[in-house]
Amino acid sequence: MLALGLAIWLGAAIAGILEAPWSFIAILIAIALAQIKRSLALILIAAVLTGSAGSAIRQIGLTHNFVARVLVDKPTVEIVGVLKTDPTWSKPKVIGSRFRSKSMTMLASISSVTIAGETRAIRLPVRITSPKFVKLIPGEKFRVTGVAFPTEEKRVTALIATQGSFLKLADATFLQRLSAKIRDSFRRSAQSIGGASGALIPGLVIGDTSLEEQSFVTDMRRVGLSHLTAVSGANFAIIAAFLLWLSLWIFKRVRSRLILTSVVLVGFIFLVRPSPSVLRASVMSAVILIAKARGVKADSVPSLGLAIAFLILMDPFQAIDPGFALSVAATAGILLLAPKIQSYFTEKFGHEKFAEVLAIPLSATIMCTPVILAISGIFSLVSIPANILAEPVVAPITIVGFIAAILSPLTPAISHLLLVLIKPLAQIIVWISNFASDLPVLLLPKSYLGAVIALGVIALIKLRKWSALAFSGLATIIIILLPGQWPGKNWEVANCNVGQGDGLVINLGNNEAIVIDVGPDTTLIDNCLKDLGITKIPLLVLSHFHADHVHGLSGVMSGRKISNIWVTNYGEPKSERDTAFLLFGDIPNHQAVSGEHVEFSSAKGPVTISVLWPGKSVQEFAAMPGDGSSINNSSIALLITVGGLQIFSAGDLEPPAQEALMASSKISAVDIYKVSHHGSAYQYQPLMSALKPKVALISVGAGNNYGHPAANTISALESVGAKVMRTDQDGAIAVDSTLKIRTKRADWWNISWG
Structure with missing residues (x-):
């Protein structure tokens, strides 16, 4: 049954990830490999095809309908539907060059849609956003009325961006x-007790993370504790165990207790x-409870397979959901590994309860590690200890918190008292998180290679190949300590990988640097400067005020001394400019204009x-196509020489401004050119020819x-002899x-601390 469930999962994943030709090739390979046991092969092939067909049918339904056909025009639509999820505030973020404030987001199932006066009855899932x-x-x-946009979210047909109010047509059910x-x-009760621990309790009990910073x-x-605030099989198991124990005092018959x-x-x-x-989570927890109640491992494995098959057939998109893979892996670990680990620790330490506390988080972490590495490339060495330390307080918080939740509408005072009692327990998790988050994590290649490495280590432990395991550990340490790690001890210029934005760093030695633009993300630029060892910034240049160049400002200012800031003389967009100046505080700032020239000494010359x-x-x-030609053309263009190295940077200057720059300045060959406007198609060829950059x-x-970088821009740069490097493919440079x-983390073998 487990093989059947995995086959259905594989089929749905193939249809969800691969293009049609590759799907057929994968199925043919599966048929060829399964010829040894033909009867089993036919069953598994049928399961693969069932999963694949279910996923394909669902995708066709979402992409071939009345709404999907008109999305390219981004029409105004009026929809009638039923809300499926709670409206939640999304994080503010930078999209392109603009900062987008937080908005409410939710899923809904629509029953009718009106476009250009034509109303049709249609059942489709959609994502809805609202600024209100x-x-x-x-x-x-x-x-509600809104604008329909295409979306990359596979579960829905469209994204509906609304501006107006929602008109309620019917109430929800009593439950x-x-x-x-x-x-x-x-x-409200949790909010009243305050602090990070108070905000954590609703997440631990009912998965409500809206109060958390x-x-x-x-x-x-x-740290690897985020699963605690996502309702999982553990929540159901804890509540079920508590209810079964409580019902012992009420019902004598087992059947009555199970019904309650x-x-x-x-x-x-x-x-x-x-x-x-x-x-x-409910299905997976049912598997664990049934297995533990019967005490027969042989029943638990087929039950897990049945649960996988049931969930994939009900919702094929689970097949490509990392959360589903983590849930299956954790459940499999608890079912298959935990008993062995518990038995080993019991024999080793002679304490059965202590062994059980260790076995559950350890088994789940071991099985989940390959999935985590495939998704994020991050492995926290403190994840297992952190989970072991948090484990004893999770159950009492969940049980008492559940009682407090039930009582909160009836007796808020008692609910508040119960939350005050468990707040110290939640504070323990907060302390663990705060302490462990400051410790380094192991960064592996963010690809399936990381998962393969983890599986290899698990296999070596399983086969007791201790010498091979020791050799692998030694090789990992050597790679981490290798002198060739990014950025290298003699680096002069670094381009941080800040996503769709700019972040250039010019080394002045002694942990000092000139920084030009700070990207859209505070964490990315902060981490990059930490990797580079920069603690002092004699000069910070913000080429212009588009969010993808200035929104990471607080990350640069975190723990670093900035002596001077240069800004453009064009104060738009106003919101980003005003935010930047608030962050400047008492740091001297200056509007840079052409003709200015500065010279000073540094450790680099x-x-x-x-x-x-x-x-x-x-x-x-x-104006050129895109957002904000006037703003782009106000970018500060600099020619910087450090020692014998010449660098040219010009923000997002577009061709008309590039041409005007050439007319007013003498441009000669440089060593490094930070390509304008993320390598867009809009470049002035004579400028590239005059710069003739080597890199x-x-x-x-x-x-x-946006189609950045454009193929013709790359070709033009290569034609003048430049070695073209790009952060989307090479990482930080x-x-x-x-x-x-x-380059950072571009090589398959690159393992480092972070």
Whole structure:
């Protein structure tokens, strides 16, 4: 049964990830490999085809319909539907060059849609966003108008961006209204006790993370504790065990106790919301409870296979959901590895309960590690100890918190008292997270290679190949300590990998650097400067105020001394400019204009900086396609010499401004050119020819929607003899004085601390 479930999963994943020709090739390979046992092969092939067909049918339904056909025109639509998830605030983020404020996001199932006066009855899942607070709960029927956009989210047909109000047409069911009331009152009770521990309790009990700060969420994820705030099989198992124990005092018959437990667990599903992840957790926890109740391992493995098959057939998109893979891996670990680990530790230490506490998080972590490495490339060495330390307090927080949640609408005072009692326990998890998040993690290649490495280590432990394991560990240590690690000890210029944005760093020695632009993400630029060892910034240049160049400012300022800041003389976009100036505080800032020239000494030799653009007055040019030609053309253009190395950087200057720059300045060959506007197609060829760079750095985000960098730009740079490097493919880039280039995590073998 497990093989059958895995085959259905494989088929759905093939249809969800691979293009049609590759799907057929994969199935043919499976048929060829399974010829040894033909009868089993036919069953498994049928399962693969069933999973693949289910996923393909669902995808066809989402992409071939009345709404999908008109999405290219981004039409205004009026939809009637039922809300499926709680409206939640999304994080503010930078999209392209613009900063987007937080918005509410939710899933809904629409029953009718009106486009250009034509109304059709149609059942489709959609993602809805709204800049305003949406006072709806799951199950309520509504009408709203918005603009429909194509989306890469596979579960939905379209993204509906709304601006107006939602009109409620019908109430949710009684159970949905009751669960919403409990969640609201429980959230208020948790908020009243305050602190990170108070915000954590709703996440631990009912998966409500709305009170948690983003920094705390990031720390929990880095340490490997984020699963505690996502409702999982553990929540159901704890609640079920508590209910079975409590019902011992009420019912004598086992059947009555099971019925009571089942009814309450169904209510718990509604309380935590019956999302795909919750349904997955309930089915997986049922597998564990059945296995533990019967005490027969042979029953648990087929049950796990049945659960996989059931969930994939109900929702084929689970097949490509990392959460599903983690859930299956954790459940398999608890079922298959935990008994062996518990037995080993019991024999070793002679304490059965202590062995069980160690075995559960250890077995789940071992099985989940390959999946985590395939997804993120990050392995926290403190993840297992952190989970072991947190394990004893999770159950009492969950049980007492569950009781407090049920009582919160009826007796808020008692609910508050119960939360005060468990707050110290939640504070223990907060302390663990805060301490462990400051420790380094192991960075492996973010690909399936990381998973293969983890599987290889697990296999060596299983086969007791200790010498091979020791050799692998020694090789890993050598790779980490290798002198060739990024950026290299003699680096001169580094282009940080900040996504779709700019972040150039010019080394001045003694942990000092000139920084030009700070990218859209505070964490990415901060981590890059940490890798480079930069603690002092004599000069920070913000070429212009587009968010993809300035939004990471607080990350650069974190723990570093900045002496001077240069900005452009064009103060748009105003919101980004005002935010930047608030962050400047007392740091001196200056509007750089062409003709200015600065010289000073550094540990790397004499430094000269010449400002080539903009002029003293703002110039207007013909607008190019894209967002903000006037803003782009106000970018500061600099020619910088450090020692014998010449660097040219010009922000996002477009062809008309590049041509004007050439007319007003003498341009000669340089060593390094930070390519303007992320390598877009809009470049002035004579400027590239005059610069004739030996190395061209393109700072660009992977999979961006702008077509950056353009193929013709890359060809033009190569035609003048430039070695073109791009952050979307090469990662962070470092260049030394001999123009030797190092890239971060671009090599398959690259393992490092982070």
